[in-house]
Amino acid sequence: MPTISRRVLLSCAAAMPAAAILSRAAFAAYPDRPVRLMVPFAAGGNVDIVARLVGERMAEALGQAVIVENRAGAGGSLCAEQVARAEPDGFTLLAGSNGPLTVNPFVQARLGYDPLKDFAPIGLTSAVPHALAVTNSLPAKTLAELIALAKQRQVSTGTAGAGSATHLTLERFNQQAGIKLLHIPYRGGGALLPDLLGGAIDAAMTEFSSILPLHREGKCRILAIAAAQRSKLTPEVPTMSEGGVKDFAAASFVGILAPAGTPHAIVDQLQQALGKSLAASATQERLRDLGAEVATAEQMTAAGFGAFLSEEFERSREAAQIAGLKRE
Numbered sequence: 001m002p003t004i005s006r007r008v009l010l011s012c013a014a015a016m017p018a019a020a021i022l023s024r025a026a027f028a029a030y031p032d033r034p035v036r037l038m039v040p041f042a043a044g045g046n047v048d049i050v051a052r053l054v055g056e057r058m059a060e061a062l063g064q065a066v067i068v069e070n071r072a073g074a075g076g077s078l079c080a081e082q083v084a085r086a087e088p089d090g091f092t093l094l095a096g097s098n099g100p101l102t103v104n105p106f107v108q109a110r111l112g113y114d115p116l117k118d119f120a121p122i123g124l125t126s127a128v129p130h131a132l133a134v135t136n137s138l139p140a141k142t143l144a145e146l147i148a149l150a151k152q153r154q155v156s157t158g159t160a161g162a163g164s165a166t167h168l169t170l171e172r173f174n175q176q177a178g179i180k181l182l183h184i185p186y187r188g189g190g191a192l193l194p195d196l197l198g199g200a201i202d203a204a205m206t207e208f209s210s211i212l213p214l215h216r217e218g219k220c221r222i223l224a225i226a227a228a229q230r231s232k233l234t235p236e237v238p239t240m241s242e243g244g245v246k247d248f249a250a251a252s253f254v255g256i257l258a259p260a261g262t263p264h265a266i267v268d269q270l271q272q273a274l275g276k277s278l279a280a281s282a283t284q285e286r287l288r289d290l291g292a293e294v295a296t297a298e299q300m301t302a303a304g305f306g307a308f309l310s311e312e313f314e315r316s317r318e319a320a321q322i323a324g325l326k327r328e
């Protein structure tokens with residue numbers, strides 16, 4: 001075995017502090033170019049709106065542009081896989097939501113990423129509660145009356161599609177309420193609205209933000225929201241717990257993630273930027289106008305969002321089992 005000379009050892013030792021300084025300098029320079037925030041759905045939807053809202057203010061905190069890019073496909077899985085495989089340098093982020101993170105793992109057979117292992121959570125931004133709304137012609141005026149009606153006859157209920165977040169919420173609701181609302185899947189939450197208004201279906205399990213304008217206009221009725229407390233936008237609408245389905249909560253969430261392996265220093269910097277974005281009164285006001293609940297201070301952290309994702313993942317697993325869904 002060759003002997004290492006004293007001169008070589010001294011040279012290496014002298015170089016080590018310089019390498020450490022360079023490493024710290026590299027982190028300190030982040031971000032030195034624009035950051036991409038990938039949205040796994042088309043422009044104009046809830047995830048896209050939230051991503052653009054928080055991205056604009058994150059850019060102010062980071063001192064670099066945050067460019068939102070839409071990459072729709074496979075229920076959000078294509079974009080999520082792209083981010084999971086991206087260089088973990090903090091320049092490619094995901095605006096993640098139920099579909100790619102907590103629903104698709106139970107309905108898609110070939111998922112090119114692990115939602116709990118292949119991402120570094122940055123923080124949760126907000127969540128839009130799910131709501132149960134009915135057509136005006138339905139005699140049920142309260143959630144209790146709807147449950148009683150469903151025990152007497154079929155109550156057709158639309159969702160955003162088989163295996164969607166709202167479908168899983170409907171299945172959990174059915175089990176907890178002890179009824180079987182007849183599931184009618186549509187191609188997206190917006191597609192069911194005409195049928196609900198026209199009375200072709202009796203009810204809908206959908207996002208609160210989607211149904212809120214129609215409720216306000218008196219075109220349909222929201223019987224209850226799946227939240228811990230009533231919304232200030234509709235103080236007259238009770239929670240599902242108040243309606244008799246205890247401790248029932250479900251929502252469509254949006255959070256920011258980076259590829260797994262992203263340095264902690266960069267994750268911390270992104271987390272701080274997101275926190276500043278969400279702390280702005282203009283951001284909170286806009287989110288609430290959308291019918292969303294702003295994340296708690298704990299959920300805005302990497303650890304808090306990670307715990308949130310794990311809980312949502314298990315809820316979806318349970319709901320998929322109830323619904324008898326198989327990966328296809």
